[in-house]
Structures are given as structure tokens and as C-alpha cells.
Amino acid sequence: MTQPNQDNWQNKVKSNTLKMAYWTGAWLMTLALATFGPVFLWQQPTISHAATIVNLLVGIGMLVANHKHLQVQDELQQKIQLEAMALTLGVVVIVSMAYATIQGDQLLNVKDTLSxxxxxxxxxxxIGVFMGRRKYQ
Known part of the structure; x- marks a missing residue:
């Protein structure tokens, strides 16, 4: 890769990383607003529904930004991300089924399952990203 192309690629990666960070921050803020707004700011269900819809729309924007971020990464970074996401999906499926079993059998009173x-x-x-980076050093 020539230097101008390398600089262009690095600028795209940096730009997409910043966009993903902004979208993620916006999603977290709208999630906090939708979660805590009904408790501290308003009691009207209509406002709560609107805040939830805004959170969903910003979440879609975050997913698009994440997809674009992954597209501009090199093959190794894409592989590391894919492996970390696969590990996360597997762990979440296993743990969520364990939570469901525990709650269904009333073995423990587990609260705040989603959090x-x-x-x-x-x-x-x-952990998956860290392990992937160590694996491919």
C-alpha cells in the first residue's frame, strides 16, 4: 500500500471509529432517558413511549455505524471482532438459558436479569477482543 492510500485508510478507520463512538454515546444517553425519565422527569406514558422509540431509532443508527466501522477494518481486525462477537453470543445464550432455568425452577430469586x-x-x-489481539500478535 502506498503512503497516501495508507493515510486515507487510517483516516477512514479513525472517522468511522469516532462515528461509532458518537452513536454509541447517543444510544446510551437515549437509553438512560427512556429508563430514568419516567422515574425522575415525567409520568406520562406517551412521553415514555416516544423516548423508547427514539432510543430504538438511535440504536439502529448505532448498528449502521458499527457495520461501517467493521467494513473499513483490515482482515485481521475483522477476524478478531468476529471471534469476540461469536464468543459473546455463545456465552449470552448459555447464561440467559441458565437464568431462565433458575427463575423457572424458582431455585433463586434472581433480580435485574437484563442488567x-x-x-x-x-x-x-x-475479553474476546483482548484474547484475539493476544492470539494474533
Whole structure:
């Protein structure tokens, strides 16, 4: 790759990474608003529904930004991301089924299942990316 092409590619990666970060931040803010708005800011269900719809739309924007981010990465980075996502999907399916079994059998009173799963998703994905980078050093 010539230097101008390399610089162009690096600029695209940087630009798409920033766009993904902005969309992710916007999604987190709209999620917080939709979650905590009815508790602290308003009591009208119509506003809550609108906030949830906005969160869904911003989430779609975040998915598109993530897809574009993955498209401009090199093959190794794409492979690392794919392996991390596959690991995360597998862990989440297994853990969510365990949660369902525990709750269904009333073995434990597990609360905040969704927030626990979101934590597991984040940690598993980070571990998957870290392991992938170490594997391909």
C-alpha cells in the first residue's frame, strides 16, 4: 500500500471509529432517558413511549455505524471482532438459558436479569477482543 492510500485508510478507520463512538454515546444517553425519565422527569406514558422509540431509532443508527466501522477494518481486525462477537453470543445464550432455568425452577430469586446480562455481554466482548489481539500478535 502506498503512503497516501495508507493515510486515507487510517483516516477512514479513525472517522468511522469516532462515528461509532458518537452513536454509541447517543444510544446510551437515549437509553438512560427512556429508563430514568419516567422515574425522575415525567409520568406520562406517551412521553415514555416516544423516548423508547427514539432510543430504538438511535440504536439502529448505532448498528449502521458499527457495520461501517467493521467494513473499513483490515482482515485481521475483522477476524478478531468476529471471534469476540461469536464468543459473546455463545456465552449470552448459555447464561440467559441458565437464568431462565433458575427463575423457572424458582431455585433463586434472581433480580435485574437484563442488567446482569448486559454486564456479561460487555465483559465477554472485551475479553474476546483482548484474547484475539493476544492470539494474533
Amino acid at each position: 446482569n446480562l448486559m454486564f456479561i455481554i460487555g465483559i465477554t466482548y472485551l
